[in-house]
Amino acid sequence: MVARLLLLAATVSAGLVAGVYLFYAHTVMPALRATDDRTAVTSYALLDRRIVNPWFLTSSFLGAPALAVAALVATWGDPPAPWVAAALVLHVLTTVVTATVHLPRNNRLTALADDPAAAAEARAALDEPTWTxxxxxxxxxxxxxxxxLGWALTLT
Known part of the structure; x- marks a missing residue:
């Protein structure tokens, strides 16, 4: 029962984090791309400052890999374990991409965002094509x- 609950929590958390990244792909970045530098920088900085919060960090960004670890421990030696392990590897890869590609760009943009004269420089620092x-x-x-994780859940 504990393994199933942890696997369910890991699956929900994975869905939340995947939804955030998908929302940025199909809505946020295309909308920002259609605006001028100042609007894009101000809007992106506001989003970036708001997304770094305990709710997002615990339910999604850090919660997804942490819950996958817990689910892996709970299912170790059982049929779902290899699927959970593969999901965990993907979560770690997602986190590495975020830490090495997105966070440095986000931080450069937000550091410049409060200076209206630096809007073009801030937008260039984000490097939208690479970020996207x-x-x-x-x-x-x-x-x-x-x-x-959804597949692993069917095996419990």
Whole structure:
């Protein structure tokens, strides 16, 4: 019963984080791309400052891999374990991409966001094409982790 509950929590958390990355891919970044530098920078900085909060960090960004670890421990030696392990690898990959590609760009943009004269520089620091391309990697890895956890859940 505990294993099933942990697996369910890991699956829900994976869905939440995959949804965030997908929302950025199909809504946020295309909307920002259609605006001028100042609007894009101000809007993105507001989003970035708000997403770094305990709710997102615990329910999704850090919660998804942590719950996958807990689910893996709870299912170790059982049929779901290999699927959970594969999902965990994908969560770690997603986190590495975020830490190495997205966070440095986000931080450069937000550091410049309060200076209206630096809007073009701030937007260039984000490097939208690279940010967007790697976000699609996060969409793929986090959605795949979700699918693997969903499959593992059927095996409990």
């Amino acid at each position: 391309r790697w976000n699609l990697v996060r969409v793929a890895t986090s959605t795949s982790a979700l699918a693997l």
